[in-house]
Each structure stands twice: as C-alpha cells, then as structure tokens.
C-alpha cells in the first residue's frame with residue numbers, strides 16, 4: 001500500500017521544518033521539497049496534499065520563487081501559508097499588495113468557522129502574523145474565510161478546486177488553534193487517515209534494510225549518542241551479526257559512559273551484533289599534552305578519531321555498507337536531500353575516506369530528532385540513552401579550558417556526575433535544554449579545615465533552548481546550586497570553588513570552547 005504523503009514545498013521560509021513536523025504530528029508522513037522540484041516528481045510521489053511555505057520574498061520581485069500554474073490543475077489539495085498564500089493569489093489572478101501597515105506578532109483574526117479548514121476553531125482566534133505584503137483581493141472563485149482589521153484576506157478558500165490559503169502561520173505555537181487547522185487540512189481536506197506511526201516506520205525500515213543489505217557486511221561508528229544508537233539497533237535487528245559497531249572511548253566521555261555503552265551494546269547486552277570497544281584514552285591524552293588552543297584541541301580529537309577508526313576498519317577489512325546517523329534536519333539544511341550528508345562533527349566526519357565500503361546507509365535520514373527518540377523507545381533502547389542530552393563530539397575536551405590532562409578529566413567527570421545527579425533529584429533534568437560542569441583553567445585560594453588550598457574552580461552551566469542556536473541561562477533554584485557546590489567542593493579533590501555561568505547565547509556559546 002502506498003504511504004500517505006504530504007509535500008511541503010519550500011519557498012525559503014524559516015518554518016519549513018516546523019510545518020513538516022506538525023503534519024507528522026498528525027501521523028501523516030511529510031517531506032520537504034524545494035520549490036524547484038519538477039511537477040513530474042511531485043506527481044510521481046502521489047501526495048495526498050501539498051503545502052506552500054512562507055518565504056522572505058515579494059511575488060513582484062523578478063527573482064522570487066514561484067511554481068508553474070499547472071500544479072493547481074492536479075486536483076491535489078494545496079494549502080498556501082503566508083508567502084505561499086500570496087503565490088496562490090498572484091498566480092490565479094488575485095491582487096497582492098504591500099500592506100499599509102505590516103502585521104507582526106500575535107493578532108486576533110476573525111474566522112469563518114463554516115469553512116472546513118476552520119471547523120472546531122473559535123470565531124475569534126489569535127494567530128501569528130509576519131508579513132509586509134498581503135492579499136488585497138482573492139482570485140475569482142475563492143471566498144474569504146478570515147480577516148483582521150488590517151488584512152482583508154487573512155485566509156481564503158476555493159473548496160471546488162481544493163485550494164486553501166492563510167496569511168498567518170498555523171504551524172507556529174503562537175497560533176493558538178493552528179494544529180487544529182492543520183489537522184483539518186490533512187484529514188478533512190486531503191482525506192488522510194493518519195496511519196504513519198513509529199511502529200510501522202521501525203518495522204518497514206528493518207524489512208527494507210534486510211532486503212537492501214542481503215548478505216552484505218555493515219560497519220557502524222557508534223558514539224553512544226541517540227542517533228548512532230538508534231541506527232545501530234535498527235541495523236542489528238535487520239542483519240544481526242553482519243553488523244559491526246566500533247565504539248571509540250577517547251577518554252573524554254562523561255563518568256561511566258564508556259561502560260554504559262558497552263553494557264548496552266557489548267557481548268552482555270541485548271543486541272545481536274559485533275561490538276568493538278577501542279580504549280584509546282591514553283592515545284588522546286598523549287596527543288593533547290601541552291595543547292591549549294580550543295580549535296587545535298578540536299582538530300586533534302577529530303583527527304585522532306579518524307586514525308583510530310581507520311586502524312580498526314583495516315582489521316575488519318572491506319565492508320559493503322557504512323552506517324551514518326544522519327537525521328532529517330541535516331538533510332534539509334544541506335540542500336534538501338540530494339546526496340548523502342556527512343555530518344561535520346568528529347564522530348562521523350571524514351570516516352568515508354578511511355573505510356573501504358561501497359555504499360552509505362542512513363536509516364534515520366527522514367526522521368526528526370523527537371521521532372528518532374520515539375523509534376529508539378519502540379526498539380526497546382534504554383531510556384537513559386534515548387533521552388541523553390546532547391554531548392559534543394570532542395567531549396570533555398572542550399569542557400576543560402586549556403590543556404587537557406587525565407587528572408583534569410577525572411575532576412570534571414566527578415563534578416559533572418554530582419551536578420547531574422542533583423539536577424535529576426530535583427526533577428529538573430527533563431525541563432533543561434542542556435546542563436553540565438566544566439573545568440575552568442583558574443586556580444584560586446580557599447580554605448579547607450585549617451589549611452589554605454590553591455585549587456581549581458568548576459563552572460556549572462544550564463541552559464534553556466529549543467534550537468541550540470540561541471539559549472538562556474536557566475534560573476536554577478538556589479538550594480540546588482548550593483547543594484551541588486557543597487558536594488563538589490567536599491567530594492572532588494582539586495576543586496575549592498564553584499561558579500555558575502549566567503551568560504546567554506549569544507553572546508556566550510553553550511560549550512566553553
């Protein structure tokens with residue numbers, strides 16, 4: 001049976017991924033395609049619906065993105081959002097103009113609730129507007145289905161041709177009833193039944209991998225992060241011991257992390273695969289001795305990873321497939337799904353050059369992060385791996401300011417462990433974007449008992465963020481900070497001071513280096 005698909009046609013809007021995620025929240029599979037995709041390709045995908053995204057352009061610029069008129073003749077339901085709405089209006093003979101006042105932000109919109117897209121939506125509802133141009137007159141055959149005092153056509157519809165448009169953004173959370181509107185489009189207008197669920201993704205992916213790989217040999221670089229873990233388990237379920245996972249312990253992992261990964265994937269774990277743990281800690285410490293420049297440290301850690309992996313790959317010999325944990329945002333951001341994307345961070349970047357393989361397999365390339373986690377749960381991967389917070393490829397190497405030594409790694413591991421333990425005890429672990437301890441390169445005077453000390457200061461960081469591009473320092477309860485500081489100073493040798501980082505991003509970054 002053909003999988004129900006909705007296409008998001010990307011006109012350059014900042015919310016293209018978000019629209020796709022919202023459609024998938026309706027359990028309907030959704031793909032983002034650039035507006036340059038051909039009509040034949042669209043037809044071949046047999047979509048149940050198409051959504052035109054917003055975009056920064058004006059339909060009157062010669063170079064602004066458009067789509068050929070014939071798309072409106074396919075009979076496939078189309079929803080245009082913001083610029084996408086203006087493209088529909090302009091192409092079909094309506095009038096798009098620069099609005100006398102541009103609308104930005106929360107805006108009360110009057111809705112015609114008898115329109116199918118707005119069934120069950122309040123007659124006056126707050127929507128998110130962000131536009132300079134607007135539709136002044138809807139094309140012939142369309143009726144106006146929403147307006148504001150400023151915007152005469154805040155939404156329009158031509159049910160006979162299955163064409164719908166909104167000037168506002170139903171996909172963003174600021175539009176209070178936006179998800180209702182999108183689900184009306186997907187279910188009532190496109191006629192989807194919403195059968196795209198994670199269990200069916202997992203099942204069909206395993207079947208497809210089995211078919212694709214046959215008797216082939218597969219190699220996977222496992223970091224213990226959620227993406228590579230889920231990819232590895234999918235492969236293990238598909239081809240069992242034809243899969244070899246190489247896990248490089250670079251000695252810059254959090255406390256106990258190497259053993260935790262081994263417990264899940266190693267010979268005492270629950271998966272059928274060949275697991276190789278490379279204990280390369282000392283190699284990394286040797287290479288990093290005396291190096292203080294952050295970029296140089298990153299380069300050394302990345303290059304050493306490739307070297308260690310190459311040595312292992314040589315022992316294994318030629319393989320047929322190399323697995324990568326590429327996920328959908330990587331694909332979209334790198335130009336919409338053309339070729340295999342090589343993740344730039346150190347645990348996969350550069351690998352294809354040193355492994356003798358025929359093809360790359362990316363089983364997660366169509367999933368968003370929250371979907372990868374759902375797949376992980378579906379596959380029975382332990383929750384502590386599935387909900388692991390992001391951890392940078394260079395690991396603690398960039399959480400130790402200045403030279404990295406084994407002693408400093410031990411200090412930051414212990415301090416971070418205490419911090420994470422107390423955050424979890426306080427029930428804050430699920431609500432924070434990222435939190436960790438770092439070792440400043442600063443030593444200062446303290447007093448312990450009757451003795452003067454001269455030890456390191458540990459910095460605690462906790463941020464709230466949705467995209468990791470911007471972040472606010474979290475306002476942690478004082479009791480929690482106080483307890484963590486006391487425990488660290490008392491339990492971790494070499495630390496006599498704890499500070500909390502109150503800097504947002506920008507101007508700070510989340511990591512310290």
Ligand code: XMP
Nearest residue numbers: 345346390391392393394468505509510511
């Ligand atoms: P920054 O420090 O740039 O971090 O604000 C943003 C997010 O990216 C993570 N990060 C990395 N992840 N390799 C990675 O895989 C890296 O080199 C790297 N540097 C930063 C960081 O943990 C945060 O989530």
